[in-house]
Amino acid sequence: MKRGLLLWLPLAAFIVLATVMIFGLHKPDDQTIPSKLVGTPVPEFMLPAAAQGLPGVSSRALAGQGPHLVNIFASWCVPCAAEAPQLKAIADAGVPIVGIAIRDRREDLAEFLGRYGNPFRAIGADDQSKVQLALGSSGVPESFVIDSKGIIRRQIIGPINPGDVASVIATVQGAQ
């Protein structure tokens, strides 16, 4: 009797495994990589100015400025152009936005700002993606909500859509 049961064990194990895998196949593929730094202070960095008339970005200068949004973008990134009107709406609501331009040529960036408007108070040039890597970001566009103590409160992966504007404004304003 006991031996008979034992013989069925491999089949039972197979059925359990197959069930788990079939359910796994139906789960949507999630390719976003959230930064593990959410909840921790912004790592120290300093970036030179990327656009004429705007300062560069340093973690130290940001720390005392109250809650703000850090937007990681690039002029060569198509979703970033789609995101521009939403950033403008957020900036118009009084939320300070600081840009980090990834691998961007100065002249391309100037053209991008000329075409889509400039919602940024400062733009740092991250020519080798170093600050992007230090922040745990893996693409453009991404945004980080930083509170007044310099702690990363939230990471937004991908463009901010028109429907997200109100919640982003509320999150930044609530990040004291």
Place this chain on the structure above:
Amino acid sequence: MRALAALVLLLTPLPAWADSGMPAAPYANVQLPDPAQEAKAKALMETLRCLVCQGQAISDSNAELAGDMRSMVRERIAAGESPEAVRAWLIRRYGSWVSYDPPFDHTTWILWLTPVVLLVAGLFLARGSLKRRRR
């Protein structure tokens, strides 16, 4: 004149996967002068996952971010940092996802232990059937 123009065009590098117009980071495609350091950096780069092209190691990838990561790895190794410190720095930011050398922890123990368990079970099965055959 036309031949000259064609030559200039041919000599202008057209990076196959370029998405920005910027040149590659200094050590993205350049080896370190010290072969021992380069070997360490290469071994590490083969076990770090590219963040953009998620099935590839950064050593295999043409993505610009992978190039920037290679340059960062080489610069840190050249500055005397240990490969495991660089890996830990990335894991603190991206989780163990970024490493192709999964640590033994509460989510991966089953992967590490299953082969051992199966091997032991197999040995027991083999022993049982060999004993029976001898009788």
